[in-house]
Amino acid sequence: xxxxxxxxxxxxxxxxxxxxxxxxxxxxxxxxxxxxxxxxxxxxxxxxxxxxxxxxxxxxxxxxxxxxxxxxxxxxxxxxxxxxxxxxxxxxxxxxxxxxxxxxxxxxxxxxxxxxxxxxxxxxxxxxxxxxxxxxxxxxxxxxxxxxxxxxxxxxxxxxxxxxxxxxxxxxxxxxxxxxxxxxxxxxxxxxxxxxxxxxxxxxxxxxxxxxxxxxxxxx
Amino acid sequence: xxxxxxxxxxxxxxxxxxxxxxxxxxxxxxxxxxxxxxxxxxxxxxxxxxxxxxxxxxxxxxxxxxxxxxxxxxxxxxxxxxxxxxxxxxxxxxxxxxxxxxxxxxxxxxxxxxxxxxxxxxxxxxxxxxxxxxxxxxxxxxxxxxxxxxxxxxxxxxxxxxxxxxxxxxxxxxxxxxxxxxxxxxxxxxxxxxxxxxxxxxxxxxxxxxxxxxxxxxxx
Numbered sequence: 001x002x003x004x005x006x007x008x009x010x011x012x013x014x015x016x017x018x019x020x021x022x023x024x025x026x027x028x029x030x031x032x033x034x035x036x037x038x039x040x041x042x043x044x045x046x047x048x049x050x051x052x053x054x055x056x057x058x059x060x061x062x063x064x065x066x067x068x069x070x071x072x073x074x075x076x077x078x079x080x081x082x083x084x085x086x087x088x089x090x091x092x093x094x095x096x097x098x099x100x101x102x103x104x105x106x107x108x109x110x111x112x113x114x115x116x117x118x119x120x121x122x123x124x125x126x127x128x129x130x131x132x133x134x135x136x137x138x139x140x141x142x143x144x145x146x147x148x149x150x151x152x153x154x155x156x157x158x159x160x161x162x163x164x165x166x167x168x169x170x171x172x173x174x175x176x177x178x179x180x181x182x183x184x185x186x187x188x189x190x191x192x193x194x195x196x197x198x199x200x201x202x203x204x205x206x207x208x209x210x211x212x213x214x215x216x217x218x219x220x
Numbered sequence: 221x222x223x224x225x226x227x228x229x230x231x232x233x234x235x236x237x238x239x240x241x242x243x244x245x246x247x248x249x250x251x252x253x254x255x256x257x258x259x260x261x262x263x264x265x266x267x268x269x270x271x272x273x274x275x276x277x278x279x280x281x282x283x284x285x286x287x288x289x290x291x292x293x294x295x296x297x298x299x300x301x302x303x304x305x306x307x308x309x310x311x312x313x314x315x316x317x318x319x320x321x322x323x324x325x326x327x328x329x330x331x332x333x334x335x336x337x338x339x340x341x342x343x344x345x346x347x348x349x350x351x352x353x354x355x356x357x358x359x360x361x362x363x364x365x366x367x368x369x370x371x372x373x374x375x376x377x378x379x380x381x382x383x384x385x386x387x388x389x390x391x392x393x394x395x396x397x398x399x400x401x402x403x404x405x406x407x408x409x410x411x412x413x414x415x416x417x418x419x420x421x422x423x424x425x426x427x428x429x430x431x432x433x434x435x436x437x438x439x440x
Contacts (some may be wrong), residue, residue, distance in 0.1 A: 028330065053354035111384045112246065122388055150404040153397055158374060161381030164331045177373055184370040191388055220353045 002065075011049045013039045015063060018056045026108070027057060027115040052198050055170035057109055061121055064106020068093060072128055075090055075202070082136035084197055086129065087182050090159050091175065091201025097163055098173040107163045151189055153186050158185075175200065233271045238276045239325035243387075247277060247329070247335040254380055267337055276293060284326020292348055302356035303410055304417055306349065307402050310379050311395065311421025317383055318393035321385045323346060327383045363411050371409055378405075386403050395420065400405070 017039035021030040032053055033060045036046040072089045078084035096103045110121035130152040137148050158181055165172035182199030190197055237259035241250040252273055256266040269278045292309045299305035309332045330341035350372045357368050378401055385392035402419030411418055 023256045026248055027248055028246055111388050122385055127379030144406065145407070147400070150400040153400045154374075154378060154404045157378040157381035157385065157392075157401060160384045161379065161383065164380045164384035165342055165377065168331050172377075180367070180370040181377060184366065184374045186406065187365070188404065191373075 007049075010039075010041055010045055014041060014046055014049055014058055015056070016102060016148065017041075018053075019060045019064075019102040022057065022060060022105035023101045023108055027053075027112050048168065057115060060102055061106045061109055065124055065186045067096065067100065067103050068106075068125070068128075071096060072132075076132075078202065081141050081197070082132050082139055083141045083186075084154070087131040087186070087197060088202045089128075089132070091178050093159065094162055094166075094173050094178045095175060097166060098170065104163075104167075107160070110166065111164065112140075118193065119203070125159070126152065129159075131154050141191055143189060146189060154185070154191060188207055222436055227269075230259075230261055230265055230307050234261060234266055234276070235279055236322060237261075237283075238273075239280045239322040242280060242325035243321045243328055247273075247332050258306070258371060263276055272382055277335060281329055284323045287316065287320065288290060288326075288348075292352075296352075298422065301361050301417070302359055303361045303406075305361065306352040306356065306375070307406070307419060308422045309348075309352070310338065310375065311398050311402075312380065314382055314386075314393050314398045315395060317386060324383075324387075325387050327380070327385065331380065331384065338429045341406055342380070345379070346372065349375050349379075361411055363409060366409060374405070 001114045014035065018030065021034055023037060030053060032046060033043060035056065036043045038044070042177075049120050050059070071092050072085075075088040075092060076082075076085045079088050093103075097107065098104075106121050107125075128150065133142070133151050133155070134150045136142050142148065142151070161177060162172050162181075171177065179200040182197075182201075186197050186199055187193070221244050221381075238250065238255045241254055241258060250273060252266060253263060255276065259266070270279070291312050292305075295308040295312060296302075296305045299308050313323075317327065327337050327345075327438065328343050350368065353362070353368045353371050353375070362368065362371070362382045382392050382398060382401075391397065399413075399420040401405055402417075402421075406417050407413070
């Protein structure tokens with residue numbers, strides 16, 4: 001039992017170490033020796049858990065998608081409208097991108113042409129945003145002349161842009177910047193200002209916890 | 221004289237070959253031997269023109285910035301308002317990103333954390349968008365409750381997102397998708413629908429030429 005716990009912990013440490021290198025250096029530069037060194041794990045232990053760099057990358061993407069799915073679910077359950085859930089999800093996502101190397105690496109791997117055949121995270125994020133916007137439409141929350149598809153394109157493009165720019169300049173992941181985006185977008189998107197939408201999301205204090213604590217290399 | 225023309229042509233071929241590899245594989249994977257091979261040029265000739273991969277990357281970024289500057293100038297001279305110039309510039313930029321490896325590589329290098337100290341193209345694009353939006357504001361073209369800074373953030377983030385997503389999925393560089401974005405954004409941004417803004421930009425036929433023909437590897 002103790003052995004199983006230790007194995008699970010080693011596996012998780014490897015995933016986070018790989019994510020840190022994928023996020024900072026890109027998929028290509030990440031070597032298995034660099035990952036095992038960063039994780040403080042022998043290369044034998046790495047190969048026990050993961051057959052290849054690609055399988056590590058797939059695991060990072062799966063964990064990133066799972067983190068964002070949970071984050072979106074939490075926002076959906078807490079927000080009073082689908083549009084507010086969308087705002088909260090993107091605000092939290094940007095904070096998590098800044099704090100959590102696994103989520104950052106998941107999005108980065110998805111837009112990295114050197115990792116052929118990725119882009120799953122991209123399609124999946126597109127689907128999630130589209131779902132929230134069509135739910136908002138059904139609930140009468142969207143302005144009558146807004147196409148849910150066009151609004152989805154704008155929100156997905158902008159969040160990917162925050163992520164891409166944030167890789168080079170962290171100012172793009174600041175809460176104020178995504179709030180500026182929503183302050184600009186919401187009067188166009190919402191059917192009525194009376195929905196009381198908050199462009200700043202659910203607040204920094206509550207938001208930092210899921211990403212910040214979820215993925216850290218224990219021994220780094 | 222013939223020698224000088226040939227040298228200039230070789231230099232240009234090297235820049236485009238490097239851009240193609242930077243755009244498709246990323247900065248890290250691009251090796252000088254791969255670039256000289258792609259250009260059909262000896263490694264001696266490459267070293268005659270460029271001392272390092274970094275100097276090649278800097279040249280690619282400079283040419284990309286120059287292409288986008290010219291494209292923006294042309295849009296400014298042809299459009300009847302600053303907002304239309306902004307729409308046209310982004311529409312043309314997306315088409316050029318699809319057609320021109322130098323512009324694609326310029327933006328990609330700018331958001332590539334493995335190329336330390338880049339991000340110039342990102343800052344420069346931010347400045348250009350901000351200029352057009354503040355010109356629009358001075359001309360009374362912006363809706364009264366729109367902050368030029370917030371609108372700049374939204375447009376810069378979205379264009380970077382189109383570029384990042386386009387690296388993994390070319391559908392994001394299609395003219396229809398950026399037109400969807402503007403159809404959604406313009407009613408919020410513009411002070412009056414009577415400005416007759418066209419969300420599709422200046423048209424595909426006119427737009428394809430500057431990027432498509434500007435940068436091609438002659439011997440590829």
